Amino acid sequence: MTVLVVAERTGGRLAAASLDAIAVGISLAGTTAAVVGFAAGPGARESASDLGQYGLARVLVADDPSLEGAPPCAGAASVAAAADRVGADTILIGGTTYGRDLVARLAVKWKASAANGVTEVTPADGALRIRRPVFGGRATETRTLAGPRRVLSVRPHAFPPPPSAPASPTVEPLARPEDPAPLLGPKRTGVEATAAGLGPSLGDASIVVSGGRGVRTAENFHLVEELAAALGAAVGASRAVTDAGWRPGSFQVGQTGRSVSPQLYIAVGISGAIQHLVGMVSSRVIVAINSDASAPIFRVADYGIVGDLFQIVPALTAEIRRVRSA
Amino acid sequence: MEIVVCVRPVPEAETRLRVAPNGQTLDADGVKFVLAGYDESAVEQALLLKEAVAGSTVHVVACGPAPRTEEVLRASLALGCDRATWVEAPAEFAADSIRAAGAIAAVVRSPLPDLLLCGKQGGDDESGLFSGALGEHLGLPDLNYVTDLRWDAGTSRFRFQRATEAGAERWEAPAPLVVGLQQAWNDPRTAKLPNILKSRKATVAKVHADPSVPPGAGQPEKFELPAPRTGAKLIEYKTPEEAAQKLVRILREEAKVLP
Ligand SMILES: Cc1cc2nc3c(=O)[nH]c(=O)nc-3n(C[C@H](O)[C@H](O)[C@H](O)COP(=O)(O)OP(=O)(O)OC[C@H]3O[C@@H](n4cnc5c(N)ncnc54)[C@H](O)[C@@H]3O)c2cc1C
Numbered sequence: 001m002t003v004l005v006v007a008e009r010t011g012g013r014l015a016a017a018s019l020d021a022i023a024v025g026i027s028l029a030g031t032t033a034a035v036v037g038f039a040a041g042p043g044a045r046e047s048a049s050d051l052g053q054y055g056l057a058r059v060l061v062a063d064d065p066s067l068e069g070a071p072p073c074a075g076a077a078s079v080a081a082a083a084d085r086v087g088a089d090t091i092l093i094g095g096t097t098y099g100r101d102l103v104a105r106l107a108v109k110w111k112a113s114a115a116n117g118v119t120e121v122t123p124a125d126g127a128l129r130i131r132r133p134v135f136g137g138r139a140t141e142t143r144t145l146a147g148p149r150r151v152l153s154v155r156p157h158a159f160p161p162p163p164s165a166p167a168s169p170t171v172e173p174l175a176r177p178e179d180p181a182p183l184l185g186p187k188r189t190g191v192e193a194t195a196a197g198l199g200p201s202l203g204d205a206s207i208v209v210s211g212g213r214g215v216r217t218a219e220n221f222h223l224v225e226e227l228a229a230a231l232g233a234a235v236g237a238s239r240a241v242t243d244a245g246w247r248p249g250s251f252q253v254g255q256t257g258r259s260v261s262p263q264l265y266i267a268v269g270i271s272g273a274i275q276h277l278v279g280m281v282s283s284r285v286i287v288a289i290n291s292d293a294s295a296p297i298f299r300v301a302d303y304g305i306v307g308d309l310f311q312i313v314p315a316l317t318a319e320i321r322r323v324r325s326a
Numbered sequence: 327m328e329i330v331v332c333v334r335p336v337p338e339a340e341t342r343l344r345v346a347p348n349g350q351t352l353d354a355d356g357v358k359f360v361l362a363g364y365d366e367s368a369v370e371q372a373l374l375l376k377e378a379v380a381g382s383t384v385h386v387v388a389c390g391p392a393p394r395t396e397e398v399l400r401a402s403l404a405l406g407c408d409r410a411t412w413v414e415a416p417a418e419f420a421a422d423s424i425r426a427a428g429a430i431a432a433v434v435r436s437p438l439p440d441l442l443l444c445g446k447q448g449g450d451d452e453s454g455l456f457s458g459a460l461g462e463h464l465g466l467p468d469l470n471y472v473t474d475l476r477w478d479a480g481t482s483r484f485r486f487q488r489a490t491e492a493g494a495e496r497w498e499a500p501a502p503l504v505v506g507l508q509q510a511w512n513d514p515r516t517a518k519l520p521n522i523l524k525s526r527k528a529t530v531a532k533v534h535a536d537p538s539v540p541p542g543a544g545q546p547e548k549f550e551l552p553a554p555r556t557g558a559k560l561i562e563y564k565t566p567e568e569a570a571q572k573l574v575r576i577l578r579e580e581a582k583v584l585p
Pocket of ligand 1: 237279309
């Protein structure tokens, strides 16, 4: 099979989610030779050489300036054209907001079977068998995507990163195909960075530390942020915190906020309401710190400390700093 | 402004999930279906726009089987939508968001409305495929993960934000547009009793989904519930320092999530 991996750029480098897509592409195709990269928009050429770090030998680049500030759907025609040029039967994208939207467009445009946020992909008699969490991680579905074409996004952090195998890929420019639809109408006019650029973003981070009403005041929330900083983690919050205005809505994890699935999720002073759980229950390892041993969060956590967060969290931050500097 | 809002029946949040006897899907037997939370936000958004822009109408559309699909359409009418269309299709058909989007696109294509709203993803399968597929079927741009959508009559543009990994993006776009809504920001209204009673008698237009619309989301093979989490392993300690040391050791050596 031939796989096209769509690279996404954030903060001047390949998005972590794109590495997941590369890893899946290489394992499916069995060889980096059958994995072709695709990068669009500003920084596409830098992405091409970054893709080379994982052994990709060929990258198609659509560095069309009209894609700057354009909606994700505007890139779909270029991705489909790239897939056709290299004879790909499978397109893989990181499961970010950008990737998930692109998958939906490509499913129709490129007439492919599609799935978002897959955590496992295996070949099955010419088809692909995928698994993905559904119902906020309360169940898992397995589906078969028949050929001849498939387009998938890969759930962030669900796969180990691809091995480093530096190569210098050939870079082929790709003109943006004529697209009859008025897809360039919507324009992005600005971005307010999450958490003022502190540490990794919620969607991308492999560790998330979230605080809840238990921290009591906006000022105390810095305890959560210091623990996150010591771990190199992103900071999240329960709705109690965002509703109280202690931190902005972009911090919120849960049904009405963001869904995260990091390697490690630490819930500090969060009770574990179902609306919070659906946003984090598919994290690989969950730690809860809560003074109430009967809090529902302990039922989904792997490890728990029953205690006063004002004592436990500073001790934990100090311990992390100690082992990190050792 | 002509607004179409697409909704979908999903099991209510408190449902105890069970596996169907064939092992392939959720067991829908005895499950109560409601408007998905994301769709509630979409309906609320449609109604807010209708209130803000004089002369607007809100047309609610859903694809799926009886009786759950008709029920969520009536619930939307009770909230204040003006008319409803039920695109009747078997549950398996409607469970494929790409296919459902194709069937709904056929119904709303002419005349094209100014705005098509839906939730950012299904409240059940979370496929996140609907808004993009609908946009592509109609040849319209789609933006997903949208919050705080407004119509700026002065410039004839929608203005909205989008919640992405990078933060809160600000956008503007002309009509017609497909929008998937993030649930976070609006506080959906609840229906008043007289409106609920009225919605029971309201007309729901019914069409059959075109069976030739191709599937897109593959075939379900297995539906599994995770082994129930056994609950947290609680760390025993005498001092906060001891608790911290024990936890860090476990995270490094046992769970291997820290270097
Ligand atoms: C439609 C809807 C959507 C929602 N969406 C979301 C969502 O997306 N995300 C979300 O998070 N919530 C959401 N909620 C709200 C949710 O139901 C809960 O109200 C919320 O998650 C509670 O936040 P919390 O756990 O921080 O607060 P609480 O439930 O008040 O819990 C605080 C916890 O802190 C502990 N605590 C207190 N003091 C200390 C201390 N000194 N040391 C240690 N622990 C301490 C307490 O034991 C308690 O368990 C939603 C609700 C509705 C109705």
